[in-house]
Amino acid sequence: MTEKFLTNVRIIDPSQKMDEKGSVIIGENGKIKFIGKDIKKKDASSSAEVIDLKNNILIPGIVDMKAFVGEPGYEYKENFRTLSHAALAGGVTSIVTMPNTKPLIDNVSMVDFIIRRGRDKASVNLFPSATLTREIAGKQMTEFGLLSAKGIIGFTDVIKTVQSTETMSKIMDYASDIGVLIMQHVEDYELSKNGCINEGEVSTRLGLEGISYIAEKIIIERDLSLLNEFSCRYHINQISSKESLEVIKRNKENGLNFSVGVSINNLSLNENDIGDFKTFLKVSPPLRLEEDRLALVQGVESGLIDVIVSDHTPEDEEGKRLPFSQAATGAIGIETLFPLALEMYHNETLSLEKIVQALTINPAKILKINKGTLKKGSDADICIFDLNTPWVIKADLLKSKSKNTAVEDRKVQGKVLMTFLNGELAFESQ
Amino acid sequence: MAVEINKIAIKDQPKHLLGIQNLSIQEAKAILEEAKTFIKLNRSTSKKLEVLRGKTQINLFFEPSTRTQSSFDLAGKRLGADVMTMNVANSALKKGETLMDTAMTLNAMHPDIIVIRHQDSGAPNLLSQKVNCTVINAGDGRREHPTQALLDALTIINRKGKIEGLKIAICGDILHSRVARSNIYLMNMLGAEVNVIAPKTLMPKSIERLGVKSFTNMKNGLDGCDIVMMLRLQNERMQGSFLPSKREYYEFYGLTPEKLKFANKNALIMHPGPMNRGVEIDTKLADDINVSLVKEQVELGVAVRMACLKMYCKK
Numbered sequence: 001m002t003e004k005f006l007t008n009v010r011i012i013d014p015s016q017k018m019d020e021k022g023s024v025i026i027g028e029n030g031k032i033k034f035i036g037k038d039i040k041k042k043d044a045s046s047s048a049e050v051i052d053l054k055n056n057i058l059i060p061g062i063v064d065m066k067a068f069v070g071e072p073g074y075e076y077k078e079n080f081r082t083l084s085h086a087a088l089a090g091g092v093t094s095i096v097t098m099p100n101t102k103p104l105i106d107n108v109s110m111v112d113f114i115i116r117r118g119r120d121k122a123s124v125n126l127f128p129s130a131t132l133t134r135e136i137a138g139k140q141m142t143e144f145g146l147l148s149a150k151g152i153i154g155f156t157d158v159i160k161t162v163q164s165t166e167t168m169s170k171i172m173d174y175a176s177d178i179g180v181l182i183m184q185h186v187e188d189y190e191l192s193k194n195g196c197i198n199e200g201e202v203s204t205r206l207g208l209e210g211i212s213y214i215a216e217k218i219i220i221e222r223d224l225s226l227l228n229e230f231s232c233r234y235h236i237n238q239i240s241s242k243e244s245l246e247v248i249k250r251n252k253e254n255g256l257n258f259s260v261g262v263s264i265n266n267l268s269l270n271e272n273d274i275g276d277f278k279t280f281l282k283v284s285p286p287l288r289l290e291e292d293r294l295a296l297v298q299g300v301e302s303g304l305i306d307v308i309v310s311d312h313t314p315e316d317e318e319g320k321r322l323p324f325s326q327a328a329t330g331a332i333g334i335e336t337l338f339p340l341a342l343e344m345y346h347n348e349t350l351s352l353e354k355i356v357q358a359l360t361i362n363p364a365k366i367l368k369i370n371k372g373t374l375k376k377g378s379d380a381d382i383c384i385f386d387l388n389t390p391w392v393i394k395a396d397l398l399k400s401k402s403k404n405t406a407v408e409d410r411k412v413q414g415k416v417l418m419t420f421l422n423g424e425l426a427f428e429s430q
Numbered sequence: 431m432a433v434e435i436n437k438i439a440i441k442d443q444p445k446h447l448l449g450i451q452n453l454s455i456q457e458a459k460a461i462l463e464e465a466k467t468f469i470k471l472n473r474s475t476s477k478k479l480e481v482l483r484g485k486t487q488i489n490l491f492f493e494p495s496t497r498t499q500s501s502f503d504l505a506g507k508r509l510g511a512d513v514m515t516m517n518v519a520n521s522a523l524k525k526g527e528t529l530m531d532t533a534m535t536l537n538a539m540h541p542d543i544i545v546i547r548h549q550d551s552g553a554p555n556l557l558s559q560k561v562n563c564t565v566i567n568a569g570d571g572r573r574e575h576p577t578q579a580l581l582d583a584l585t586i587i588n589r590k591g592k593i594e595g596l597k598i599a600i601c602g603d604i605l606h607s608r609v610a611r612s613n614i615y616l617m618n619m620l621g622a623e624v625n626v627i628a629p630k631t632l633m634p635k636s637i638e639r640l641g642v643k644s645f646t647n648m649k650n651g652l653d654g655c656d657i658v659m660m661l662r663l664q665n666e667r668m669q670g671s672f673l674p675s676k677r678e679y680y681e682f683y684g685l686t687p688e689k690l691k692f693a694n695k696n697a698l699i700m701h702p703g704p705m706n707r708g709v710e711i712d713t714k715l716a717d718d719i720n721v722s723l724v725k726e727q728v729e730l731g732v733a734v735r736m737a738c739l740k741m742y743c744k745k
Contacts, residue, residue, distance in 0.1 A: 201636035205451070207551035207573025207608060210635060277552035321530055323550030325571070 001423060003028050005044040009053035009384070011035065013060055014357040015364075015373035024058060026380040030423030035374050053384055056417060059356050061093025061381030063363040063372045065183075065261060066237060067312035067334050068158075069095075070401070071117060073102025078314040078401045080121035083334070086399040087124045088427035090335035091383030091416040092310075094125040094364075094371045100158040106131040106142050111150040123426060125381070127153040127367060132171065132182065138162045141171045144180045153367055154181035156237060159284055159329070161187045161219055169226050176232035181367065183235045184223060186244070187285065191215035196325050198240075198288040202271040208324055211286050213241035220244055224251045227258060234258040235366055238311060240266045240285035242295035248304050259366045260304065262296050263311035264333055265406055268340045269293070273406075279320045279327035281406045283311065297349045300358055306366065308358045310337040314402030331406035335398050340407065342387065342414035352387075380423035389415040446558045446565040447742050449574035450615040458580070458619060464737035465584050465730070472508070472732055481740050482511035485542040489515040490532070491568070492548045497703055497728060498568050498578070502545045505735035511543070511743075529553055530560060537561045543743050546570075551608075564742045572606050578702055579612035581734040583620060585727050586657055589698060594621030599652050599693065600642075601627040601683060602661030602710050605634050605672075609702045610661055614640050627651035629683065631672040648683060652692035659700045660685050663710050676709050686712045690721070698723050 007023040013035070020037040025044045027033035034043050041050070064087070070078035087095055097114070099105035105114060105128060118126040130147045132155040134140045144155060155175075161184065162168045175182050192215040197203050199210025220236060224247065227234050238261050239245065248260055265283050270290045274281045281287060299305040313330025320327050333340075341359065344350035364372030371381060393410045395403040419427040450458070471477060487506040491499050499515065506513040518532070529548070536544060543564045546554050551571030558565040569575040586593055598617050604610045604626050617624050624642040626633070637644050645651030652658060663679065673679050690697060699715065699722045707713040716722055 199635050201639040204634040204636055204640065205573075205611075207571045207611065277555055318528075321556070322528060323548065323553040323556055323571075325550050325552075 001028055001030065003033070003045050003048035004423065005041060005048045005050045006053055006058065006382075007041070007050065009056055009058045011058050011374070012352060012356050013374045014353055015060070015361040016375055019353065024374070024382070026420070026423040030380055032374050032376055032378050032380050035376065056384055056386050058382060058384050059091075060360040060372050060374050061383050061419065061421070062091050062338060062359045063094040063367070063369075064092045064310050064312070064334055064337065065096045065307055065363045065367070066098065066263075066309035067095045068098045068100070068314060068330070070314060071101065072113065076401075077316055080118055080126075081123075082399060082401040083312075084123040086332070086335040088419045088421070089399050089416060091338045091385060091419055092124065092334055093381035093383070093419060093421050094127065094369070095334070096127045096129055096153055096367065098158045099129050099131045099156065100136060104131050104136060105129070106134050106136075108143065108146055108150055111147060111152060115151055124421065125371065127369065129154045129156050129183065131155065132157045132184075133162060133167070136160045138164060139167060141167075141174060144175060145178050148178070148180050153369070154183050154235070156183035157185060159185055161185050161189070163189055165222060165226075168223065169230065172226050172230040172232045172234065176230045179233065181233040181235060183237050184219070185237050186216050186219040186223070186239065187211075188215045188218050191218065194325070196282060196286070196329075197274060198271045198286045200271065200289065202274060206274070206277065206324070213243045213288065216241060216285060217243050217247055220247050224256060224258065227256060231257065236260045238263045238266065238285055238309065239296070239305070240288050241292045245295055245299050245304060248299075252304060259306040261307045261309050262300065262305045263309055264337050264340050265311060265331060267293065267296055267300070267308065268343060269406060277324045279322065279324055280331055280404050280408070282324060282327055282329050283313075283331055283406065284329045294349070297344055301350055301354050306358065307363045308337070308341055308355075310334040312400075314400055315404045316402055320404055331404055332398065332400045332402055333406070335400065336393055336405065336407055336412075338383070338385070338416060339393070339412040339414050343412060346413050380420055382420040383416060384418040385414060385416045387414050389413065391415055445742070446554070447576055447738055448554050448558060448565065448567050450576050450579055450612045450619070451574065453576070453619075455619050458583075458616060461580055461734070461737050461741060462584055462587065464741055465580070465734045468733035468736045469588075469730065472729070477508050478510065479508060480510040482506065482509040482542075482743055485511045485743055486540065487511045487513045487543040487545065487739065488536055488539075488541045489513065489545045489568075490518060490536065490547070491516065492518045492546070492553075493569070494519045495547055495569070497731070498547065501728070501731045502568060502735050505732050505739055506543075508732070509736055509739055511739070529556060533557050533560045537563070543739060564744060566738060566742060569608055572608050572611070574612045575608040576612050577731070577735055577738055578609050579616040580738070581727060581731040582613055582659065582700060582702075583616055584730045584734055585700065585723050588726065588730065589723065590656065593617060596622045596656045597625070597654050597694075598622045598657040598659065599625045599627055599655040600659045600661065601648065601651065601685065603632045603663050604628045604637065604661070605632045606664045607661050611640075613659060614642055618642070625651045625655065627683070629673065629679070648689045649692050652689065655693040655697055657698055657700060658685065658690065658693055660711050662702065662704065663706055665706075680709055684708070684710055684712065685715060687715055690715065697721070700724065700727060703728070
């Protein structure tokens with residue numbers, strides 16, 4: 001490939017505390033050759049392709065720590081190709097894929113399959129995770145060592161929580177020795193049983209069983225107590241309430257080392273948006289009160305929450321056209337992740353730097369991957385966006401195979417213009 | 431006056447009766463006025479009208495029901511409709527076929543009205559989006575049971591002359607009760623003050639946001655009340671540990687002549703049925719025709735459902 005000279009652009013790269021107007025040179029090897037305000041045309045080779053970015057913004061490609069790809073088993077919901085297209089259109093270049101496929105990614109042979117299949121069909125960087133326990137039954141841990149050796153980035157039961165304290169303590173003890181990443185969904189099933197939305201006024205009005213914030217908080221309390229004993233790499237997939245945040249604050253202040261994620265759904269929607277049984281807004285953890293949403297946004301700003309994820313969960317219409325309590329859980333989101341995150345910049349609740357940090361370098365650090373940065377020598381995975389262009393989200397125009405977006409008709413501001421993957425232009429907005 | 435109200439309702443004829451929440455005060459009053467006209471008819475020897483002649487009414491009951499189902503059955507027949515009752519609760523339909531499939535199948539038979547009872551909250555709303563006919567909610571999950579609230583209102587009006595200014599207590603398993611929710615909305619709308627009384631474990635979260643005062647003891651909750659609505663302690667929904675025992679529940683929340691004294695002197699008792707005698711209500715009290723409106727509720731239920739069918743059915 002030829003060298004590229006990207007110029008006339010504001011560069012925001014929190015990994016090197018950079019926020020300045022300058023240029024980027026992508027070398028022939030697809031890596032960042034030079035970056036910053038001092039870079040001039042003469043630093044690039046004479047044959048370099050010049051791309052004028054017209055004062056737009058350039059950030060590292062987004063790293064999404066939680067997305068579901070339908071392969072294998074649910075190809076009718078999503079596949080590697082459609083997920084890649086949706087991701088690139090949203091500025092996402094690296095994805096941690098969830099293992100709750102059919103069959104589950106819980107053994108070595110499945111890892112071989114998914115890595116091969118991903119390599120052939122996907123056009124983004126994939127980091128597959130495996131299940132935390134066999135058959136996500138919460139009883140026996142998977143082969144952490146063997147699976148890691150095959151290229152598994154971390155272990156999660158995705159939408160299930162290990163209920164047994166004994167099992168969880170063994171998992172953490174074992175994991176602490178071999179250094180694997182545990183990504184926990186936090187929900188106590190006895191407390192959340194049959195619940196499908198937040199427990200409160202809306203659940204009372206709609207006559208639906210609610211899930212109390214306590215169901216989330218109690219598992220966080222338990223796991224963090226265990227973490228005090230067995231210090232493994234521990235990550236909470238998603239939190240949803242301000243009460244959880246208080247527990248996290250206390251433990252982080254005490255010096256406990258762990259990381260926390262939040263779904264863009266919980267940052268941009270609240271329980272009132274469910275309206276008259278909109279099943280597309282049935283997500284896990286559930287949407288809660290506006291005050292919870294605001295607390296979560298504040299949590300990102302203060303750094304208590306490390307990463308923002310799309311929690312991309314494609315579901316076909318069949319699964320959603322059911323009475324609310326029976327409807328499938330989850331919403332697509334990988335393509336709308338960044339525009340929705342920018343909403344919080346526009347309404348002045350988050351700084352641009354924090355948003356980019358939570359979407360790039362923070363997840364990369366947790367995952368221990370060399371992504372989410374544009375330091376000299378890194379892979380040239382880049383997202384270029386216009387901060388101000390207004391547009392309306394329309395499910396039909398989204399690239400995902402499933403159309404279950406929770407933000408249909410939402411007016412957003414800020415649009416991804418180009419996405420580069422390993423130095424190659426992989427997406428360009430029409 | 432009544433005629434005028436009717437005209438309004440017919441002009442802006444709403445297509446479905448999904449819940450009291452979706453009802454305007456004019457619509458609610460119009461239904462009650464219309465229902466009054468059927469009370470006499472139902473007591474007469476010739477009960478048949480031809481208002482809905484040629485119309486098809488399907489009763490689609492996913493949950494077992496005796497009184498609501500027979501009440502709708504009778505109401506439709508008295509108005510001259512062809513009534514078909516599908517008891518899905520025990521049939522193969524329940525398994526494997528989704529509500530949507532059932533809806534499409536029935537829709538193809540061109541009914542004019544579907545009366546639906548379903549165990550999932552919101553099921554009638556979903557159904558109404560997919561069929562061409564009127565949908566009437568006969569109870570969905572724990573969300574709403576609009577015709578029950580309307581018949582309760584009619585019963586109160588019949589005895590007390592009005593609802594405005596009354597103080598009404600709703601006692602028992604509020605958490606699982608669609609009757610409680612619909613009554614809260616309707617009684618509030620018609621100008622009553624509503625108290626809800628339940629042990630904390632059977633009280634829904636943020637219930638005060640629905641415009642009621644909540645109490646955990648009968649003495650305070652019944653104070654000054656004109657109407658005492660008792661709810662069934664829903665055994666079939668009691669999965670989990672809500673209460674220590676039925677005995678303890680009866681001790682603190684069962685309606686007895688002694689506890690009734692906390693309410694106003696002329697207070698009347700209501701119950702949507704079926705009653706658990708000796709659990710939520712003293713058996714003699716339930717049968718005391720001086721204070722219990724239970725039988726009247728059943729009687730007026732038919733009149734209210736006739737009014738709903740007539741007013742909501744596509745002309």
